[in-house]
Amino acid sequence: MTKQPRLALGRVQKRNLFAHVVEDLGTRIIKGDLTPDDPFPIEADLGREFGASRSVIREAVKSLAARGLIESKTRTGIRVMPPTHWNLLDPEVLSWRYGAMPPVQFYGELFEIRLMIEPQAAALAAERAQASDIAEIAEAFAEMTKVSPSSTAAIDADLRFHRAILAAGKNALLHQMGHLIAVGLYISHQTSSDSFTVFLPQHGKVLDAIRARDPQAARRTMEKLLNETREFITGHLKNGKRKARNS
Amino acid sequence: MTKQPRLALGRVQKRNLFAHVVEDLGTRIIKGDLTPDDPFPIEADLGREFGASRSVIREAVKSLAARGLIESKTRTGIRVMPPTHWNLLDPEVLSWRYGAMPPVQFYGELFEIRLMIEPQAAALAAERAQASDIAEIAEAFAEMTKVSPSSTAAIDADLRFHRAILAAGKNALLHQMGHLIAVGLYISHQTSSDSFTVFLPQHGKVLDAIRARDPQAARRTMEKLLNETREFITGHLKNGKRKARNS
DNA sequence: GCTTGTCTAATTATATGATAATTGTGGAAC
């Protein structure tokens, strides 16, 4: 019964049977142990394997189906869907995938997207932010200057900063991308908590640009922040200097 | 038993009890009929309301929980999550949301994101596309020139074109954004199938740029395509000239 | 050969009725 490690963004909660089945099957699918071509075990067999009743198995299956990982039909049974069908932006799927891919590649993909989203989000924030939005960004930044760089509070403050900018963009879909960022920050801090202190001033510049209602500057400073962070972390990852991952 | 209309991207399939409960509760939550503050009905009551067994209700709840709409805990019961927690990029959630928002606003949000993603995706495609990727894009474009502009085949070909470009960007997260585009195209065609013929040549220019391995041109042409489409459709939406939506 | 219909068995879909585990709440005790 291989207990897979998972990306613990928050506190690792005590898991129930349902959550265990979901995670175990989810990671197996993402890792490619179960493919669209393989026959998927039938519910009864899964129940035996996990020592769970059919109800639990079925609920787990529905949960995975909602994430686009599998599909379940009468008589046909359960089928793994092709990877293009997976909801990769789902936080759980994202974390499973993080555990199953080479960190450098995962981080590369992630930052490519962040670079598409966040600079423009910062520009929108500079245009649309209300006073309360700017206060929230400023507060998060103030928090960042206070916390210990290696603490989880550092991740929280950093995340809050980036999320507040997305929120200030006044676009719900944009705000949603916060999940991506959360994972990105987690990896960054996991890899090197130095990045936190190194790039603190650059965060301040982004805040200043938004405060000054300067979309162009906001876009530029955010882009610079992301590019530099990416290089910094990617360098560490490639040098194998990252902290051991719990696997 | 109000049968909610739904965004029928593909064929409207005959639905089972589970799917009905999921959709009904999902739309109620998105529309704000059920809020985080309201007490959520308990499983037993939901069962009575829908004429379904507790198993079905529980499976539906798990499905909605996987999409971040609700959370269910022992003794506490089921709780609607705040909107920031919803997985808006989930295709179902996206379609429910489409049915619950003013089309102009929905379309605006959608295109703001598409404009962040697709121009850069086109640029990446110009850099990274393999011969087979370009063939796929070209094929989709050829298909677009053949089909009747008002047919669903037109939407399919259009979607295939945009998806192929995302795929050529060689970034799984990017590819995932295809869901957004699918909905966007659906709305465009629903609103005015004229847009299809009007912007066909611009699609060709994007293809040419990718073929020529010219990232800058790819970015520019895609940006132009999206901007013009947005203006075209938004104009129609605001003038109330859109085809009646089935509600 | 090819299609079209029909039967059968496998698998999920749904129902029912238990028991277990968790935890918010109110009240007792201090």
Next chain:
DNA sequence: GTTCCACAATTATCATATAATTAGACAAGC
């Protein structure tokens, strides 16, 4: 007022049964 505890409400899990669906095999007809 605070702490602690028992109770009750609700989901979590289990076990078992029946219904609905349909892939696949096989037969019939053209």
